Amino acid sequence: xxxxxxxxxxxxxxxxxxxxxxxxxxxxxxxxxxxxxxxxxxxxxxxxxxxxxxxxxxxxxxxxxxxxxxxxxxxxxxxxxxxxxxxxxxxxxxxxxxxxxxxxxxxxxxxxxxxxxxxxxxxx
Amino acid sequence: xxxxxxxxxxxxxxxxxxxxxxxxxxxxxxxxxxxxxxxxxxxxxxxxxxxxxxxxxxxxxxxxxxxxxxxxxxxxxxxxxxxxxxxxxxxxxxxxxxxxxxxxxxxxxxxxxxxxxxxxxxxxxxxxxxxxxxxxxxxxxxxxxxxxxxxxxxxxxxxxxxxxxxxxxxxxxxxxxxxxxxxxxxxxxxxxxxxxxxxxxxxxxxxxxxxxxxxxxxxxxxxxxxxxxxxxxxxxxxxxxxxxxxxxxxxxxxxxxxxxxxxxxxxxxxxxxxxxxxxxxxxxxxxxxxxxxxxxxxxxxxxxxxxxxxxxxxxxxxxxxxxxxxxxxxxxxxxxxxxxxxxxxxxxxxxxxxxxxxxxxxxxxxxxxxxxxxxxxxxxxxxxxxxxxxxxxxxxxxxxxxxxxxxxxxxxxxxxxxxxxxxxxxxxxxxxxxxxxxxxxxxxxxxxxxxxxxxxxxxxxxxxxxxxxxxxxxxxxxxxxxxxxxxxxxxxxxxxxxxxxxxxxxxxxxxxxxxxxxxxxxxxxxxxxxxxxxxxxxxxxxxxxxxxxx
Numbered sequence: 001x002x003x004x005x006x007x008x009x010x011x012x013x014x015x016x017x018x019x020x021x022x023x024x025x026x027x028x029x030x031x032x033x034x035x036x037x038x039x040x041x042x043x044x045x046x047x048x049x050x051x052x053x054x055x056x057x058x059x060x061x062x063x064x065x066x067x068x069x070x071x072x073x074x075x076x077x078x079x080x081x082x083x084x085x086x087x088x089x090x091x092x093x094x095x096x097x098x099x100x101x102x103x104x105x106x107x108x109x110x111x112x113x114x115x116x117x118x119x120x121x122x123x124x
Numbered sequence: 125x126x127x128x129x130x131x132x133x134x135x136x137x138x139x140x141x142x143x144x145x146x147x148x149x150x151x152x153x154x155x156x157x158x159x160x161x162x163x164x165x166x167x168x169x170x171x172x173x174x175x176x177x178x179x180x181x182x183x184x185x186x187x188x189x190x191x192x193x194x195x196x197x198x199x200x201x202x203x204x205x206x207x208x209x210x211x212x213x214x215x216x217x218x219x220x221x222x223x224x225x226x227x228x229x230x231x232x233x234x235x236x237x238x239x240x241x242x243x244x245x246x247x248x249x250x251x252x253x254x255x256x257x258x259x260x261x262x263x264x265x266x267x268x269x270x271x272x273x274x275x276x277x278x279x280x281x282x283x284x285x286x287x288x289x290x291x292x293x294x295x296x297x298x299x300x301x302x303x304x305x306x307x308x309x310x311x312x313x314x315x316x317x318x319x320x321x322x323x324x325x326x327x328x329x330x331x332x333x334x335x336x337x338x339x340x341x342x343x344x345x346x347x348x349x350x351x352x353x354x355x356x357x358x359x360x361x362x363x364x365x366x367x368x369x370x371x372x373x374x375x376x377x378x379x380x381x382x383x384x385x386x387x388x389x390x391x392x393x394x395x396x397x398x399x400x401x402x403x404x405x406x407x408x409x410x411x412x413x414x415x416x417x418x419x420x421x422x423x424x425x426x427x428x429x430x431x432x433x434x435x436x437x438x439x440x441x442x443x444x445x446x447x448x449x450x451x452x453x454x455x456x457x458x459x460x461x462x463x464x465x466x467x468x469x470x471x472x473x474x475x476x477x478x479x480x481x482x483x484x485x486x487x488x489x490x491x492x493x494x495x496x497x498x499x500x501x502x503x504x505x506x507x508x509x510x511x512x513x514x515x516x517x518x519x520x521x522x523x524x525x526x527x528x529x530x531x532x533x534x535x536x537x538x539x540x541x542x543x544x545x546x547x548x549x550x551x552x553x554x555x556x557x558x559x560x561x562x563x564x565x566x567x568x569x570x571x572x573x574x575x576x577x578x579x580x581x582x583x584x585x586x587x588x589x590x591x592x593x594x595x596x597x598x599x600x601x602x603x604x605x606x607x608x609x610x611x612x613x614x615x616x617x618x619x620x621x622x623x624x625x626x627x628x629x630x631x632x633x634x635x636x637x638x639x640x641x642x643x644x645x646x647x648x649x650x651x652x653x654x655x656x657x658x659x660x661x662x663x664x665x666x667x668x669x670x671x672x673x674x
Contacts, residue, residue, distance in 0.1 A: 029472050037575030040593050044632040047596075051634065 510559020
């Protein structure tokens with residue numbers, strides 16, 4: 001005698017197994033989908049970071065150029081400062097010499113009172 | 125400036141009876157080009173006034189690059205344009221009407237674009253209009269290459285530059301399409317072009333005088349029919365199932381798509397089965413969503429996958445069973461709220477090749493909404509489509525996303541249903557950077573390829589991220605103007621956005637800067653109606669004076 005399918009415990013077990021397998025397949029596909037989102041997102045993030053790096057590198061190159069230009073300008077300004085300092089030093093030395101010369105000349109000159117006295121004494 | 129390797133441009137101009145002073149302005153605009161490698165073929169289509177030929181002949185005598193071709197009989201614009209194309213010897217054709225103006229840098233900019241994109245076969249620029257008093261107005265900042273939009277309107281228009289060999293390969297302008305012969309040519313050339321390039325600068329001033337198409341879009345009624353036929357021809361050539369109809373205003377076209385009857389479409393609707401008051405009546409939102417969705421489509425193979433949270437009332441599920449019958453698939457969701465996960469699970473239980481994401485708080489308005497929404501996905505490079513959504517007062521809630529200036533926007537929000545938008549934006553289908561997930565559709569293969577909705581974003585920005593992923597994998601996103609629904613968003617959603625949600629999207633895709641398809645200059649006049657009212661109340665006298673002076 002054949003058991004009706006609806007009451008057959010084997011059929012019920014198979015249906016239960018089938019349902020469990022179906023859930024398992026959906027779970028697996030769900031995991032795969034979430035994983036795929038993660039991969040696409042990570043790819044995008046890497047792409048975005050690479051673009052950022054590229055932009056930063058471009059900015060870095062431009063900044064380095066600017067630094068080099070500023071360094072050259074600084075160098076030029078330092079040379080000019082040194083030249084000006086040397087000129088200042090020379091001018092100061094000359095100034096000092098002139099002052100000393102003037103002082104000597106002033107010192108060498110006979111004061112007015114003595115010249116008057118000398119004239120009055122008939123020696124001038 | 126153009127170097128030695130720059131291409132020779134052949135400017136082609138059919139001429140018929142323009143005002144002579146206007147023609148002289150056009151000639152002056154060409155002769156003042158910064159780029160010097162050009163020739164200009166003017167075909168006089170038997171203008172009755174001999175002065176027209178004399179003006180061209182004088183210009184030709186002054187500059188050997190200018191050539192006059194005189195027709196004995198008037199053959200109309202297609203014949204005259206084809207004569208000009210036949211005479212051209214340049215690598216690229218530049219289409220200039222006999223009364224319009226090129227900007228001085230027009231050819232130089234095109235040469236620069238070609239040098240940056242050697243495979244460019246078709247280039248177009250932004251344009252504006254020039255009035256009778258010489259005033260410039262109506263600047264049209266165009267989107268990047270948008271093949272779907274070109275079906276809805278001749279948006280590339282001026283200035284168009286096409287590779288000569290390709291124009292000849294497709295047979296030039298076609299007889300019988302007068303008035304829309306340029307649209308027809310653009311459609312046929314773009315089908316074979318390796319690259320179509322948008323130059324985002326105004327290089328062309330389109331003269332708007334009384335009776336011209338620039339001043340009045342309906343000035344040439346025969347052109348509308350020719351344009352409709354041109355678009356229909358393209359659908360037929362490409363094997364796209366659909367019928368083209370004239371739009372609400374001349375020069376705009378609406379495509380009614382057809383679906384393969386054997387194609388299964390799965391509607392995926394997440395819900396918790398809540399009720400709300402809409403249009404003065406208490407509704408179970410998801411029930412009315414499903415009822416209107418099934419009622420307003422002729423497609424039969426529709427599966428309804430409802431992902432319901434455990435607390436969903438059983439009577440709601442009973443009502444759904446009653447409406448959808450054996451087309452209903454119920455998926456119970458037992459976890460804390462996560463929109464992305466609910467939709468993903470729904471899609472994994474769905475058996476259709478087309479997946480439609482539908483919020484449970486919408487009501488379909490337009491007939492054949494499903495055909496029009498899903499139809500564009502038959503094109504393999506279309507990955508995502510979206511719909512036009514309204515608040516319950518009929519103002520626009522969603523007409524596509526725009527991502528610019530560090531934010532994610534809803535351009536054209538609060539415009540009304542009867543408005544066409546600044547350049548027909550609201551009545552033609554078009555490519556967009558993104559669309560809302562409240563009503564959108566994907567092919568199953570594309571959905572799996574991009575990894576579905578990001579489950580790390582349970583509430584906000586999951587659709588933004590999805591749209592970015594679609595574009596990242598090279599698919600187009602098409603917004604469908606003739607798929608209309610109400611979206612009773614405020615009835616069901618807390619709009620609060622958390623900083624980390626935005627950061628998630630920015631970390632993946634960067635900070636939004638310039639939108640390729642909705643330039644901010646077009647879309648920013650969107651305003652909250654209350655703010656608009658405030659602005660109007662603040663300037664009542666100015667408004668009255670302007671009205672009274674007319």
